[in-house]
Amino acid sequence: xxxxxxxxxxxxxxxxxxxxxxxxxxxxxxxxxxxxxxxxxxxxxxxxxxxxxxxxxxxxxxxxxxxxxxxxxxxxxxxxxxxxxxxxxxxxxxxxxxxxxxxxxxxxxxxxxxxxxxxxxxxxxxxxxxxxxxxxxxxxxxxxxxxxxxxxxxxxxxxxxxxxxxxxxxxxxxxxxxxxxxxxxxxxxxxxxxxxxxxxxxxxxxxxxxxxxxxxxxxxxxxxxxxxxxxxxxxxxxxxxxxxxxxxxxxxxxxxxxxxxxxxxxxxxxxxxxxxxxxxxxxxxxxxxxxxxxxxxxxxxxxxxxxxxxxxxxxxxxxxxxxxxxxxxxxxxxxxxxxxxxxxxxxxxxxxxxxxxxxxxxxxxxxxxxxxxxxxxxxxxxxxxxxxxxxxxxxxxxxxxxxxxxxxxxxxxxxxxxxxxxxxxxxxxxxxxxxxxxxxxxxxxxxxxxxxxxxxxxxxxxxxxxxxxxxxxxxxxxxxxxxxxxxxxxxxxxxxxxxxxxxxxxxxxxxxxxxxxxxxxxxxxxxxxxxxxxxxxxxxxxxxxxxxxxxxxxxxxxxxxxxxxxxxxxxxxxxxxxxxxxxxxxxxxxxxxxxxxxxxxxxxxxxxxxxxxxxxxxxx
Amino acid sequence: xxxxxxxxxxxxxxxxxxxxxxxxxxxxxxxxxxxxxxxxxxxxxxxxxxxxxxxxxxxxxxxxxxxxxxxxxxxxxxxxxxxxxxxxxxxxxxxxxxxxxxxxxxxxxxxxxxxxxxxxxxxxxxxxxxxxxxxxxxxxxxxxxxxxxxxxxxxxx
Numbered sequence: 001x002x003x004x005x006x007x008x009x010x011x012x013x014x015x016x017x018x019x020x021x022x023x024x025x026x027x028x029x030x031x032x033x034x035x036x037x038x039x040x041x042x043x044x045x046x047x048x049x050x051x052x053x054x055x056x057x058x059x060x061x062x063x064x065x066x067x068x069x070x071x072x073x074x075x076x077x078x079x080x081x082x083x084x085x086x087x088x089x090x091x092x093x094x095x096x097x098x099x100x101x102x103x104x105x106x107x108x109x110x111x112x113x114x115x116x117x118x119x120x121x122x123x124x125x126x127x128x129x130x131x132x133x134x135x136x137x138x139x140x141x142x143x144x145x146x147x148x149x150x151x152x153x154x155x156x157x158x159x160x161x162x163x164x165x166x167x168x169x170x171x172x173x174x175x176x177x178x179x180x181x182x183x184x185x186x187x188x189x190x191x192x193x194x195x196x197x198x199x200x201x202x203x204x205x206x207x208x209x210x211x212x213x214x215x216x217x218x219x220x221x222x223x224x225x226x227x228x229x230x231x232x233x234x235x236x237x238x239x240x241x242x243x244x245x246x247x248x249x250x251x252x253x254x255x256x257x258x259x260x261x262x263x264x265x266x267x268x269x270x271x272x273x274x275x276x277x278x279x280x281x282x283x284x285x286x287x288x289x290x291x292x293x294x295x296x297x298x299x300x301x302x303x304x305x306x307x308x309x310x311x312x313x314x315x316x317x318x319x320x321x322x323x324x325x326x327x328x329x330x331x332x333x334x335x336x337x338x339x340x341x342x343x344x345x346x347x348x349x350x351x352x353x354x355x356x357x358x359x360x361x362x363x364x365x366x367x368x369x370x371x372x373x374x375x376x377x378x379x380x381x382x383x384x385x386x387x388x389x390x391x392x393x394x395x396x397x398x399x400x401x402x403x404x405x406x407x408x409x410x411x412x413x414x415x416x417x418x419x420x421x422x423x424x425x426x427x428x429x430x431x432x433x434x435x436x437x438x439x440x441x442x443x444x445x446x447x448x449x450x451x452x453x454x455x456x457x458x459x460x461x462x463x464x465x466x467x468x469x470x471x472x473x474x475x476x477x478x479x480x481x482x483x484x485x486x487x488x489x490x491x492x493x494x495x496x497x498x499x500x501x502x503x504x505x506x507x508x509x510x511x512x513x514x515x516x517x518x519x520x521x522x523x524x525x526x527x528x529x530x531x532x533x534x535x536x537x538x539x540x541x542x543x544x545x546x547x548x549x550x551x552x553x554x555x556x557x558x559x560x561x562x563x564x565x566x567x568x569x570x571x572x573x574x575x576x577x578x579x580x581x582x583x584x585x586x587x588x589x590x591x592x593x594x595x596x597x598x599x600x601x602x603x604x605x606x607x608x609x610x611x612x613x614x615x616x617x618x619x620x
Numbered sequence: 621x622x623x624x625x626x627x628x629x630x631x632x633x634x635x636x637x638x639x640x641x642x643x644x645x646x647x648x649x650x651x652x653x654x655x656x657x658x659x660x661x662x663x664x665x666x667x668x669x670x671x672x673x674x675x676x677x678x679x680x681x682x683x684x685x686x687x688x689x690x691x692x693x694x695x696x697x698x699x700x701x702x703x704x705x706x707x708x709x710x711x712x713x714x715x716x717x718x719x720x721x722x723x724x725x726x727x728x729x730x731x732x733x734x735x736x737x738x739x740x741x742x743x744x745x746x747x748x749x750x751x752x753x754x755x756x757x758x759x760x761x762x763x764x765x766x767x768x769x770x771x772x773x774x775x776x777x
Contacts, residue, residue, distance in 0.1 A: 031740040035747070035754035072743030219699035222740030257646070257683045258736065299642055299681025302737065316641040317673075318680050377701040377742035384743060415700065451700045465703050469737065475680075602709055606760055 003277025005285030009163050016155040023062070025103065027090075028077040028143060030068025030226060032384070037091070038076035039065070044095035045078075049103075064152070067230015068222075069143035071130055072384035074114060079125065081144070086125035087112040117381070117403065130382050133401050135363065137371045138186070138223075138347045139387045142230035147265050150272040153233040159278055161350035162240045166286055169353075174245040175201060178349065180357035182369040187213055187305075187342030188417065188446045189522065190368070190435035193349075196339060200246040200329040203337035210243045210251035210291075211333060211340040213310055217256065217302040218418025219469065221449035223373040224343040226385050228255065228262035231347070232269035236293065238346030240278065241353060243291040246339045251293045253343075254310050257300045266295045302419075302473035306521050307332075307340050309475065320477045321521035342447065344373055365391025368434030372445070378415075378452040381406050388433075395429040398452055409454040413537070417446030419466045419473075420526035422533025423459060442533045444526070458555035458617075459538040460545050464492040466530040474524070481524030484515040488531060496556040500546035509535065544618070554617035557600045561616060564591050568612035575604035575613060626651075627659050631666050638667040641677055645684050653689040690725040690732035692770075694718075695749040699738030702746040710746050711735065713760040717767050 004012060027033075027042040042065050049063075069077050074088035078098060085108055087098060094112060101107045113121040114128055122128050136142075146152040153159070165174050179194030200208060212235060216224040228235060239251050255263050270293050273279045281290045301319045303309045308322035311333050332338025348370060352360045361369045368390040374397070377383050381403030388397060394414055398404070405411050413423040416433075422443030424431065431437050435445050453462070471485040488511055491504050512528030519525045535542060544550045551559040564575075564584075571589050583597035584604065593604070593613075605613040630647050634640035641663055648659050655678050664671040678684045696702075696711045711722060714733060718726050725732040741747045744756025748763055755766060 032743040035741045035744055035756060072741075075743065217737065219703075219738040220701050220742060221738065222742070225740050257681075258739065297643065297646055298683075299646075299677070300683035301681055313642065314639065316637075316639040316667075316669075316677075318676055375740075375742065377745070378704055383701075449700070451704070453704065457704055462700075462704075465700070469698075601712070601760075602706075603760060 003275070003280070003285075005277070006163060006167055009159070009277075009284055013154055013157075013160055013163070016151055017157065020152075020155040022082060023103070024081040025063040025098075026066045026069075026079040026081060026144065027063070028067075028069045028075060028079070029065040030070075030072065030075070030143070030230065030385070031222060032068065032072030033075035033077055036075045040092045041076050041078065041090050041095060044092035045099060048096040048099035064146040064149075066144060067142040067147055068226040068385050069125075070134075070139075070385045071114075071125075071128070071382060073382055079143070084124040084126050086114055086123070086128070088114045130384070130386075130401055130403065133392070133396065134387055135371050135389050136387045137351050137360075137363075138227065138234075138344045138373050139231075139385070140351065141234060142226055142385075145231055145233075147230050147232055148268055150233060150269065150276065153231070157354070158233050158350075159237055161353035162237050162244075162278065163284060165241050165244055165353050166284055166289065171201065171245045171247060174241060174353070177352060177357045178245070181352045181360040182357075183345065183348060183352065183360065184368060184435060185342055186344035186348070186372065186447070188420070188444065190445060193341060193345055196329050196341070197242065197245050199327070200337045200339040203330040205331075205336040207250065207334070207336045208246050208248040209333045209336060209338040210239050210246065210248045211310070211314070211338055212239055212251070212253045212343050212346055213305065213307065213340060214253055214255040214259070214262065214343045215298045215305040215310060216259075216343075216447060217305045217473075218447055218449050220375060220377050220415075220451045221418060221447050222375050223385060223448045225256075225259050225262055227343055227347055227373075228253075228259065229265050232262075232265045233273065234347045234350060235266070235343055236269055236273050236279070238349040239293060240283065240291055241349050242339055242341065242346060244289060246337070248339065249290045249292065251291060252314060252333075253293065253295045254304070254314060255295060255297060257298045263295055263297060270295065301475070302469075303475045303521075303523060306523050308521070310340070311338065318475070320475045321523070323520060344448075364389050365432055365434045365437075367436050372433070372448060374448045374450045376402050376450050376452070378450075379406050379409065379454040379457070380404070380452040390434045391432040393430050393432055394424065397433065397450065398429070402452065405452065405454050409456065411452070412455050412457055413453045413459060413462075415443075415451040415453065415462065415530075416449065417444035417529070418449050419470050420444060420523060420529055421446045421449075422529045423453070423462060423537060424533070425537040428537075442529070442536055444529070456553055456555070458551050458553035459534045459541050460492070460496060460551070461553075461555045463531045463534045464489070464496055467492055467527075470523075470527045474527070478518075478520040478524060480515045480518035481520070481527055484511050484519075484524075485527060487511055488528070495542070495545050496551070497558040498545075498549045498556075502546060504546060505535065505542060548618065550618035552617050554615050556617075559617060560600065561595050562593050562598060562600060562602070562605060562613055563616050564593060565612045565614065566590060568610050570610050570612070572609065574607045574609060578603045578607040623656065624658055624662070627656070627662050628666075631659075631662050634667075636667055638669045638673075641667060641669070641674060642681070645674075645677060645681075649684050653691075654685050654687055657686075687725065688729070691730050692751045693732050693734060693749075694751075695734045695736045695739070696722070697737075697739045697741070697745070697747040697749070698735045699742065699745070701742035702738075705745045707746040709760060710748060710758045710763055713763050714748070714767065717764055 313319040
């Protein structure tokens with residue numbers, strides 16, 4: 001390929017957009033679908049077609065493995081465009097019928113379609129409630145574009161925003177547009193992106209840098225991973241525009257070490273963009289605009305998601321946060337002005353350039369414009385990746401998009417913002433999801449994990465889970481975070497094992513506040529949020545653990561017991577075989593568990609064919 | 621000697637810039653399944669940094685280890701969704717079957733057991749990854765069967 005000049009680019013872009021194959025078969029290659037075997041489905045589709053024309057061609061139709069389409073619980077997914085036919089739970093045996101009946105015959109295979117809760121079959125994904133309420137900006141191409149082919153990205157209108165910015169806008173204009181769009185950083189804190197870029201552009205320095213934070217460490221969050229794996233060029237395009245705006249000639253994408261596919265895809269994308277003249281020297285033939293981009297792997301440290309820790313790690317140092325007296329936009333990487341933004345933030349920028357700041361600012365709520373991606377996980381019916389306008393209520397997200405709570409159980413809480421966020425109870429279901437409303441309620445937006453919990457979740461256990469997570473991940477540099485988390489975890493370990501004392505809650509609150517006030521970085525300051533928010537909204541559950549020595553949700557092992565329901569028990573003896581503690585006694589055909597000897601491993605309950613053994617909380 | 625030459629050639633790829641210590645260590649870790657002691661000296665010398673700095677990086681980052689890792693990694697996802705759906709019980713079962721604690725390697729060097737924080741496959745929680753293969757909706761029984769078969773499969777080869 002030759003490096004394109006602006007004029008050539010517009011011609012090439014037009015060609016690709018016209019050439020785009022009408023009929024496309026898309027096999028979802030998101031993390032969920034891949035884990036469920038979608039690669040084999042893709043191979044089977046190629047086999048069914050006789051593999052004419054080598055890989056990637058299902059006879060006359062283009063077949064692509066694409067990024068996450070979103071509805072992970074229904075995977076593996078196969079989508080046929082432009083009709084939008086949506087096949088769920090696809091296995092390789094279904095491939096011949098998809099090929100012969102749908103692709104060749106033009107008929108929809110009813111049996112393979114999505115089935116709603118009422119059993120109604122829905123042919124097109126756009127008609128499924130899960131998709132109907134969504135609006136995709138950051139995820140606009142994810143699940144539609146072939147992530148390994150720059151031509152496919154360009155065919156979807158890719159790199160037109162970068163070309164437009166370079167051709168028509170000055171760097172100041174770009175910053176002005178991003179400011180006018182009121183885009184706030186998608187990594188968690190919600191700092192206005194345009195303002196950050198302006199500070200970076202104006203700060204004195206010899207070199208400037210652009211860095212994308214792809215160190216997505218929040219458990220239960222996979223938005224950035226999905227973008228980097230599913231649409232790497234949109235991140236590149238956003239970063240090119242960012243580099244142009246702030247005057248950077250070098251940039252990095254810092255990717256979590258656990259995401260090897262993202263690293264591979266990004267490196268491939270960078271190579272393709274370089275050969276087309278979209279990265280490197282004199283980009284699109286514009287003399288003097290040079291931008292070199294490289295990918296760096298993290299080392300498996302949660303704290304490196306913090307901006308200054310990330311920069312330290314990038315410089316080959318320990319990933320310890322720096323004091324936040326000087327922001328990276330003024331003095332960041334190599335002590336130079338650095339625009340460090342989240343992956344999602346960069347991905348939104350090309351659309352702002354394409355459609356204008358007013359378009360973006362018209363979406364969302366008053367102080368939080370645009371859309372936000374979330375990974376909706378936990379106990380919701382539909383689990384997956386979503387993008388909705390800011391300001392949508394938690395209820396709409398969980399019930400309309402997510403389809404409510406699985407197995408007909410009751411909603412108990414939703415956890416937002418990862419380990420730095422908090423848990424919100426049912427009374428907050430009508431809260432609009434935006435940066436400020438969540439923070440006022442004692443949680444935060446974070447990077448976008450939404451973990452839905454039902455009555456089988458113990459909130460004390462959840463708080464303990466996050467504490468233990470953060471204790472293990474604390475960099476150990478400052479005392480309030482390091483020791484605070486250690487002490488809090490110790491107290492929580494006591495509470496969940498039935499040895500909590502009345503005075504514990506006051507001690508917990510005191511420690512939590514001390515950590516908020518005394519920690520060096522944002523992670524330490526917010527580390528006690530899960531504790532404080534569960535204490536605020538679920539205090540009764542704490543007192544049940546401490547006073548009554550009871551776990552109402554039946555989760556905390558020491559406070560629960562396995563009980564055999566004599567009505568359901570068929571005396572098959574399966575539980576006797578599996579019990580490692582040999583604590584099940586049989587007397588005249590009646591099975592009972594010796595609570596003293598029981599280790600609550602759950603083996604009997606898992607083995608029982610009649611679901612007669614259950615774990616119960618509050619058993620005295 | 622061969623190891624030293626090989627280590628040098630890995631480190632040489634990155635030149636003198638100490639920014640690349642972590643990248644060099646990643647390459648070394650994936651080649652040897654741990655960071656051998658001589659690597660510290662080689663990096664320190666080549667990138668003109670103190671050996672203690674290289675040491676501290678290996679001890680700080682979870683992806684790196686001084687202890688050799690097993691031939692196959694077993695990763696139990698401990699992300700929030702998996703936690704809610706019983707990842708701890710699954711982990712305990714694996715610990716019992718392999719007779720190791722999370723973070724350790726079996727005596728025969730075949731498996732290393734790791735807890736990981738969210739692999740992004742929350743729709744199939746709880747998730748266990750044995751080698752490269754994902755097991756969704758993992759249960760005690762299922763992981764026990766898998767590990768039993770994993771062993772016999774390789775022995776029969």
